[in-house]
Amino acid sequence: MNAMVLLLLGLAGLAGGFFLYSKFIAERILKLSADFKTPAHEFEDGIDFVPTNKYVLWGHHFTSVAGAAPIVGPAIAVIWGWLPAFIWVIVGTIFLAGVHDMSAIWASVRNKGQSIASIAGKVLSPKARSLMMVVVFLLLLMVNAAFAVVIANMMVATPSAVVPVWGALVVAFIIGQAIYKYKLNLPVVSLVGVVALYLLILIGPSVPISLPDSVFGMTPHTTWIIILFTYAAIASMLPVWMLLQPRDYINGLQLFIGLGLLYFSFIVVAPDVVAPMFNTNTPEGTPSLVPLLFVTIACGAISGFHGLVSTGTTSKQLNNEKDARFVGYFGSVGEGLLALAAILAATAGFATLADWEAMYSGFGKGGVAAFVQGGGAIMSEGIGISPELSATVLTVMAALFAGTTMDTGVRLQRYIFQEWGDIYNLNVLKKGWVATLFAVGACLLLAFGAGGMDGRGGMIIWPLFGTTNQLMAGLTLLIVTVMLMRQKSAIRYTLIPLIFLLSVTFVALLIQLVDFYNKSNWLLIIMDLIILGATILVTLEGISVLKREWKKNAPQI
Amino acid sequence: MHPKFKAFLEGLDEFYHAPYRRTLTAAYRDENDVFMLMVFAEQLGVPNPVSFYTMELLPFMLEEFHEWHLRMGMEKSPLGHFGCC
Numbered sequence: 146m147n148a149m150v151l152l153l154l155g156l157a158g159l160a161g162g163f164f165l166y167s168k169f170i171a172e173r174i175l176k177l178s179a180d181f182k183t184p185a186h187e188f189e190d191g192i193d194f195v196p197t198n199k200y201v202l203w204g205h206h207f208t209s210v211a212g213a214a215p216i217v218g219p220a221i222a223v224i225w226g227w228l229p230a231f232i233w234v235i236v237g238t239i240f241l242a243g244v245h246d247m248s249a250i251w252a253s254v255r256n257k258g259q260s261i262a263s264i265a266g267k268v269l270s271p272k273a274r275s276l277m278m279v280v281v282f283l284l285l286l287m288v289n290a291a292f293a294v295v296i297a298n299m300m301v302a303t304p305s306a307v308v309p310v311w312g313a314l315v316v317a318f319i320i321g322q323a324i325y326k327y328k329l330n331l332p333v334v335s336l337v338g339v340v341a342l343y344l345l346i347l348i349g350p351s352v353p354i355s356l357p358d359s360v361f362g363m364t365p366h367t368t369w370i371i372i373l374f375t376y377a378a379i380a381s382m383l384p385v386w387m388l389l390q391p392r393d394y395i396n397g398l399q400l401f402i403g404l405g406l407l408y409f410s411f412i413v414v415a416p417d418v419v420a421p422m423f424n425t426n427t428p429e430g431t432p433s434l435v436p437l438l439f440v441t442i443a444c445g446a447i448s449g450f451h452g453l454v455s456t457g458t459t460s461k462q463l464n465n466e467k468d469a470r471f472v473g474y475f476g477s478v479g480e481g482l483l484a485l486a487a488i489l490a491a492t493a494g495f496a497t498l499a500d501w502e503a504m505y506s507g508f509g510k511g512g513v514a515a516f517v518q519g520g521g522a523i524m525s526e527g528i529g530i531s532p533e534l535s536a537t538v539l540t541v542m543a544a545l546f547a548g549t550t551m552d553t554g555v556r557l558q559r560y561i562f563q564e565w566g567d568i569y570n571l572n573v574l575k576k577g578w579v580a581t582l583f584a585v586g587a588c589l590l591l592a593f594g595a596g597g598m599d600g601r602g603g604m605i606i607w608p609l610f611g612t613t614n615q616l617m618a619g620l621t622l623l624i625v626t627v628m629l630m631r632q633k634s635a636i637r638y639t640l641i642p643l644i645f646l647l648s649v650t651f652v653a654l655l656i657q658l659v660d661f662y663n664k665s666n667w668l669l670i671i672m673d674l675i676i677l678g679a680t681i682l683v684t685l686e687g688i689s690v691l692k693r694e695w696k697k698n699a700p701q702i
Numbered sequence: 703m704h705p706k707f708k709a710f711l712e713g714l715d716e717f718y719h720a721p722y723r724r725t726l727t728a729a730y731r732d733e734n735d736v737f738m739l740m741v742f743a744e745q746l747g748v749p750n751p752v753s754f755y756t757m758e759l760l761p762f763m764l765e766e767f768h769e770w771h772l773r774m775g776m777e778k779s780p781l782g783h784f785g786c787c
Contacts, residue, residue, distance in 0.1 A: 192723055192724050192727045193723075193724050195720065195723075197716065197720065198709075198713060198716070200713065201713045201716045201717060201720075204713070204717055205717065205720060205721060209721070324718070331711075331714060331715055331718055332711055332714060335714065335718075384729065385722050385725050385726065386722065386726060389722070390718070390721070390722045391718075393721060393722075394717065394718050397717065458720075458721065462720070
């Protein structure tokens with residue numbers, strides 16, 4: 146099978162989803178109306194609520210939701226063969242992710258632009274709100290731990306990327322100074338910044354940096370993880386204009402360039418997919434495809450994390466309610482494209498099946514490494530650069546993504562700890578640096594506790610992260626379903642995905658629980674049980690709310 | 703300049719500033735609130751060694767005064783001789 150066939154099929158599917166299905170959902174089910182006064186207009190304040198051009202808003206939404214997760218998930222999941230991952234990404238994006246993101250924006254727009262947790266409190270019950278806070282906290286914890294491990298693996302696997310990845314921080318820092326201190330012209334600064342970033346990538350292969358095998362008795366993986374969290378702690382305490390803001394910005398620009406280069410290379414090279422359609426020869430210890438596929442690929446098919454972005458900033462800037470379709474649904478399509486690129490790179494970028502099987506020697510082994518190696522091979526042929534350089538380009542792309550997500554994640558976790566300090570009157574916890582220490586400490590505990598002190602086993606929590614993400618998506622879909630019931634629209638388009646997500650999450654958690662028990666990993670058993678408890682509570686909450694609403698307004702199914 | 707290009711540049715600007723507008727405005731406002739406290743210290747009964755200088759600033763701050771005292775949790779103007787609400 147040629148990768149071009151997959152690419153075209155995927156693009157056709159996503160295009161169909163956007164032009165037909167999203168139109169149907171927007172007009173017939175959500176009933177988006179151009180006459181509805183959006184919060185951006187109703188509460189316009191020039192700060193939070195600002196009516197924004199839909200293309201700019203899409204750019205924000207897309208770059209905020211797209212991270213390393215749609216690369217890591219699919220690149221792990223192709224271990225079952227390319228077909229299951231491909232189908233789940235395309236079908237998931239069309240029928241689940243797009244609808245989820247678009248309707249999350251709509252739900253927030255119809256509730257004064259409030260965040261998903263507040264809407265849960267209002268539409269469902271105060272209990273649902275507390276439940277949501279717990280789920281969000283777990284989600285952040287696992288994102289930070291998993292991404293630290295992902296970056297550490299990349300730093301060890303691709304020493305040529307060390308200089309550009311950390312150099313990008315310096316570039317971002319200078320951009321921040323140039324914009325805020327010296328008020329230089331943004332387009333010029335951006336151009337210089339992007340050129341500087343790519344120059345760093347260019348010199349990366351000539352100055353590879355590998356850590357010694359033992360630093361104070363720690364492996365390179367462990368050392369990198371500690372360096373990363375030290376950095377994240379510092380970065381999360383600096384004023385945002387200094388590092389986070391320019392870093393997000395340059396990352397956003399780089400995403401479009403990287404994605405463009407990758408797709409261009411696919412088209413030029415048109416490689417053959419060497420991985421099997423269904424892998425009948427999966428390595429020992431690979432869990433069953435159903436339901437693990439549906440939690441291994443979360444972002445890229447459907448992700449609850451998007452609900453946070455959709456109802457956090459996006460809904461407050463929506464100029465016209467009808468724009469929710471373009472911003473939300475097309476934002477998911479963008480992420481689906483990233484996931485599709487990851488699948489193609491991880492299945493078509495290898496010379497022979499034996500090479501591919503060597504990479505996927507165990508569950509959780511492929512991942513970003515497969516994306517970088519496979520994608521690197523294709524890109525090197527496509528634009529005629531050395532394989533080492535193209536691997537550096539992709540590593541930098543993935544590492545910067547994971548890095549920005551970590552910065553923001555640690556910052557948000559710090560806020561949560563500070564809020565708890567406020568609620569429970571623990572003055573110590575209210576201090577920024579104490580809360581940051583707690584946040585980073587919790588993540589380190591998980592990163593090492595889950596995968597052992599050598600720092601290599603952290604990817605074991607990836608599917609667990611997926612389950613939390615799907616649980617979050619389920620909660621959002623529950624809210625939307627109740628709102629649709631109240632406006633007497635058909636509810637099957639959100640109810641079926643909701644039931645599906647809760648079922649796969651539940652079964653996946655049980656399967657993983659047995660697995661963790663066999664490995665006697667008590668930390669993960671506890672995490673698993675907490676998430677399982679949350680899933681059961683969400684399901685019960687859902688049943689009780691739907692029953693209550695059913696009596697009031699008998700719905701159309 | 704071509705209007706399309708201009709729109710692109712404006713979009714780029716938004717792309718940089720919009721995500722952090724809230725955080726930055728809040729940080730700026732916090733700083734400003736402390737400054738307001740210094741300017742109005744003497745009027746609120748807190749001795750201020752530099753009130754001779756801050757007095758001159760009063761007229762410039764009056765417009766923001768109402769929002770400031772609301773933000774500080776005082777429903778009515780704390781100054782007896784000056785009622786803004």
